[in-house]
Amino acid sequence: MPLNQQVLLDNRPEGEAVESNFRLVQTETPALSKGQVLVRHHYLSLDPYMRGRMNDSKSYAEPQPLGEVMIGGTVGEVVESQHPKYTPGDKVVGMGGWQEYSVVDGDVPGALRRVDTTHVPLSHYLGAVGMPGVTAWYGLVKIIAPKAGETVVVSAATGAVGSAFAALAKARGCRVVGIAGGPEKCSYATAELGFDACIDYRAHPDVKTMSKALKEACPNGIDGYFENVGGYILDAVLLRTNAFARLALCGMIAGYDGQPLPMANPALILINRLKLEGFIVSEHMEVWGEALAELGGLVAAGKLRPRESIAQGLASAPSAFLGLLKGKNFGKQLVKVI
């Protein structure tokens, strides 16, 4: 049985998450029972939602239990199978967690999904053609539902969700404005990801300057907003919304570390007759087929060329994750496990 490096949640953050919240251990992979599959992970996905799970507070999901392998999406290869549906060599997507190998019950619906790497690189199934891509698709198509010519805005623009959002919104004839951290990311957003404009939040660190920058980048106002961040950026966006704008709330990364961040002026929801909707893409499995088909098509056609930030080796996962929370990644943050 191969040895299996794993990262466990050792203790919960007090305020900001730190590396010592995690613990690296090594175990042996167990022998397979009937119906089980052994998957060797090639890539682990790091995502902001994981920070929420580290807290011991009520959220939409149970907290990550202490002393267990951190949860996370993975892509890899079947190396051993006691299930008739899977054969060694199959490329699969799953929720294998922060470890090198996982043992999966092949009969659990949705636990593993076989994928085709002919036109789409394996790692993209954790990003543009995976959960983040479907997240962008759901927020744009099902909540914002833009008409051609409308202006839509997304925060964390160069991340996996943001870059998929841009390609999907351009395909629908929208003006797409991103918000990202630093001039390099902003140039990349407009030069490579199809954004019509991108605002550097580091150069606009408060509601007033951000609101002014949004006014310039969105001369016709904002009709749709995809929220990955929260905090003052949301306040600034609210000030620039058109009547009947729709806001898809998917991440509130800015508030994960401590006290909840308030919304300064919720009366704008009434004044501008806004619709705000929070969602979690895993609760909308019915759209995955349609969304993945469109996203795969955009990647295959070269219209969605997502950037990846790849950390090497499982031991680097904690520091890469903490960097992600601070916006240090550039594109979809992955860990190459193999």
Place this chain on the structure above:
Amino acid sequence: MPLNQQVLLDNRPEGEAVESNFRLVQTETPALSKGQVLVRHHYLSLDPYMRGRMNDSKSYAEPQPLGEVMIGGTVGEVVESQHPKYTPGDKVVGMGGWQEYSVVDGDVPGALRRVDTTHVPLSHYLGAVGMPGVTAWYGLVKIIAPKAGETVVVSAATGAVGSAFAALAKARGCRVVGIAGGPEKCSYATAELGFDACIDYRAHPDVKTMSKALKEACPNGIDGYFENVGGYILDAVLLRTNAFARLALCGMIAGYDGQPLPMANPALILINRLKLEGFIVSEHMEVWGEALAELGGLVAAGKLRPRESIAQGLASAPSAFLGLLKGKNFGKQLVKVI
């Protein structure tokens, strides 16, 4: 030509609105041109939205111009007509404003609506079977869209919107919980208006105590909320929402006088996958027919017996209006003009 008492907006409030913001004047009603109708008002409606119009800030509607008659809904009787569609004696609803008479162009669509007072008292067309009733209907039916057995909550429970909301929600098999100011209003809500429970916000003046009271009154959580107030009550409601709850935002009376009131923890919108939607009923004229039919039926059947708070004489309108903003009214606030 009869003399016409009018209340004008004389100057804008600085902070809290005061009586000296208004000015009472007397003019002569002009001679009618062809197509015009002279309406003698019986009742003037006082509504929280008027406070927003007194400010000189961007909102969904233009500010009330200074030196002009305050806008407002009215019911009355046609006393003179130069329009073939209207005959003296017709009972009509319109937007006649804070004055005894109004001259109306009979050709403007929606400017006047003839009403039948056989089963519904004239004054109710400003309340339960008028704009406030339709407001309750739209928020409940089109935004909250409750299933039987769900729990819905409304603030300003004994007002015109709240009492209509209760009757409409009971007709749909919901548990209906109100929030109102003082034990007298709360007893009335449960004894007369059909509420299953009513919370006195004066006895629960902060998020913590209000949230606890909501937990007791809503043992299965909150599935729908109709917001007339804003401020800490909204924060407390958010803490008690079930997953996928819907919030119709119709009034934010708590924030009209000064600084915007923040929402303490907007991340709950994501955590509980909430939908919040702001609306103004005048933008949804397509539902008025259906809504008024249901509301008129509930009144005629005795299932909706709205209470009215009637101030006597046009000169009392400013003080009655300021009382409304402080929750001093008990039921729909009207001014009897005749």
